[in-house]
Structures are given as structure tokens and as C-alpha cells.
Amino acid sequence: MARNFAALPGFYRTLFLYIEPVSTVSPAILAWFFPGASWFHHELIPTATAASGQLDARTTMAIWQLGNCYLLLGLISSLVFRAIRDALPNNPEAQERILGASFTALALADVTHIAASFIGLPDELKYSYGKWNPMTHGNITFVIFLLSARLAWFAGVGRTTYHYGKRAKVD
DSSP states (O other): OOOOOTTSOHHHHHIIIIIHHHHHHHHHHHHHTSSOHHHHHHHTSOOSSOOOSOOOHHHHHHHHHHHHHHHHHHHIIIIIHHHHHHHOTTOHHHHHHHHHHHHHHHHHHHHHHHHHHHHTSOHHHHTOGGGOOHHHIIIIIIHHHHHHHHHHHHHTTTSOOSSTTSOOOOO
16 A cells, blocks of 8 residues: 655655665765774775775874764755654645655755765865766765755656745634
């Protein structure tokens, strides 16, 4: 039996219930376990040299904490969105209002994440997309895609809207 999640249909359901959680939990695992904090730190800025040596304790802690932030984003997308679906199966307006609040916060985080990732790149790499590594494309290119999908959701592209884009009822 398919669950009723009218506010998050088709493409959006696949992206935000499955693809985004996997794409945000994966970096946490990579930073914490394998290949580890040193590799993760090294991959943040594309370079031709291999990672070398151990990180100092502060840097390792910061990378692990960053991994925790990635995990949190994945859990929100996975668990909270499923809770909305399961708790409000016949109330698409309430589903949409709660998803919209979450998507607003995530969209703001997307913008700041894209900006921080791009500004942090050395000048010679900023517009050399072919020199970007998978992590850089994940932090910039893929997050631009996620932001675009969130904005399309708000605009009602490919879905019926129940709250956003509707005029407020006046009593």
C-alpha cells in the first residue's frame, strides 16, 4: 500500500526521502570511519597531492563535528519527513506547511554552504570546474541542484500546492 504524501510527490519524494539523506549521511561516515578525518580534510580543496600525515586534535575534532552536521541533515530529511508523511497522511496542507518550514531552513543552509564552499576555494580553482574533485562538486554543484529542487517545490513545479502559492482565506 502506497503511503499518501501528497505534499512530496514523485521526483521530490525520491530526492528528499532517499537521495538527499544518503548524500548527507555518507560524508559523516567518510569523515568518522573510512577513509577518515585526514582524507576528508584533504579533499575539501582539490589538489594533485595525496593526503599526508595526521591532523592535529583540533582539526580532527572539527572534521568529526562537521560529519555530525552532515548526519543531522540526513536524519532530518529521512526521519522528520517520514514522520510528517506518516502522522498527517490525509492532511496535505499541514504536510506542506511543515515541509515548507523545513525546506526554508535547508534552503538558507544551502545558500550559505554554497557560498562558504566557493569563497573558500583558491582563486585559481573557483572557475576551473574540471579541476574540482567529487567533494567540491558535492559541496557546490550538488547543493545548487538541491537548492533548485527546493525552490521548484516552493514554486509548485510538478506538484499540486496546498498552502504555498495559495491566497490566505479572509474571514
